[in-house]
Amino acid sequence: MAIVLTKLCRTLVPLHCCLHKYRFINSISPSHALLEHVKNAVETKAYRNIPDYLISFEQACLNPNPFAFLSTLPYRLRMQVVDEILQSFIPIRPRSCAQAAYAYLLSFTLQSSNPLPLGLAILQRTLRSGCVPVAQTRLLLSSAWLECRKVESQSVSDMLFEMQSIGYNPDCSTCNYLISSLCAVDQLNEAVKLLKGMSKAGCVPDLESFDTVVGAMCTVRKTSEALDMIKKMVEKVGLTPRQGTIVKVASALRANREIWRAVELIEFLEGKDYPVGFESYDLVVKGCLDSGENILAGKMVMGMTEKGFIPYIRTRHKVVERLAGAGEWKLANAVRQRFAELRS
Known part of the structure; x- marks a missing residue:
């Protein structure tokens, strides 16, 4: 009997060890395992493996951020490592494979103690790869930008120039994303400063830059600023405002009952040979009727027809009736x- 028990114990000991080992392996959470994989990839400079790790663990609850360990590195070394990671991602195909890696790296950097200019560099590489930053990025980016501007009291151009110190040049795509992020959190004044500071940093604002700012101005009905920006676009930069942007300005002017300024806007654009679409004309004519400017409405309608635009039937009837009622028979x-000639 003693011999049988001894043999049984010898059999159970290895089994007990195996079960203990199994419990130890399974006690490692997926997020911890991912963190170890990413950390090992950085230590061995096998950066191109990182996107694959993130895809493999995509079902895991990634908290903390898989790049959180980078916070233990000195700032200069951290910048060097992040730069090497970004450069290693460039040849990866399809580019979408690196989207999660860009997202976590950008999120970590923007929430670190020194978010810029490294955060802008990561954003630039993200956009150039064709990847779309996650929604949270706008809030993190605008908060990081405002905090750095407040603490360091630097000009916009100086902030952008800092990208060059780490080997990256500011471009329109990066600045435009920052502009739209600032506008999204009601920081329109800072967005305007950024727009004006882009040129000094060697990055000429494009149509998207102006349209985003003008659209934000119209949302809060800052019509004077919006008109000034439109004129700057046309006269100084030589850009053609999008029809949608002109519509937004005309709509804001109508809402503010600044209909004469809306008429002046159309006359200004037409005088510069910039096309004005039907919707903008329609808004201005309706604004004239709303404000009781019936003669002005009639003149605007005549201008519409010269462009080949025919107002909606209700607007046509209202213009004719208002003019007749005011004794403006001629x-x-x-x-x-004119409507009869156009068979309307």
Whole structure:
């Protein structure tokens, strides 16, 4: 009996060890395992493996951030490592494979103690790869930008120039994303400063830059600033405002009952040979009727028809009736005759 028990114990001991080992392996959480993989990839400079690790563990609850260990590195060394990671991702195909890696790296950097200019560099590589930053990025980016501007009291151009110190040049895509992020958190004044500071940093604002700022101005009905920006686009930069942008300005002016300024806007654009679409004309004509500027409405309608635009039937009837009711028979007949010529 003693011999049998001895043999049984010898059999159970290895089994007990195996079970203990199994419990130890399974006690490692997926996020911890991922962190170890990423950390090992950085230590061995096998950066191109990182996107694959993130894809393999995509079902894991990635908290903390898989790049969190980088916070233990000195700032200069951290910048060097992040730069090497970014450069290693460039040849990866398809580019979307690196999207999660860019997202976690950008999130970690923007929430670190020194978010810029490294955060802008990561954002630039993200956008150039065709990847779309996650929604949270806008809030983190704008917060990091405002905090750095507040603490360091640097000009916008100096902030952008800092990208060059780590081997990256500011470009329109990066600046435009920052502009839209600032506008999204009601930091319009800072967005305007950024727009004006881009040129000094060697990055000429494009149509998207201006349209984003003008659109934000119209949202809060800062019509004077929006008009000034439109004129700057046309006269100084030589850009053609998008029809959608002109519509936003015309709509804001109508809402503010600044209809004469809306008319002046159309006259300004037409005088510079910039096309104005039907919707903008329609908004201005309706604004004239709303404000009781019936004669002005008639003149605007005549201008529309010269461009080949025919107002909606309700607007046509209202313009003719208002002119007749005000005793402006000559203009009313001219408008009616014009509509007849266009068979409307």
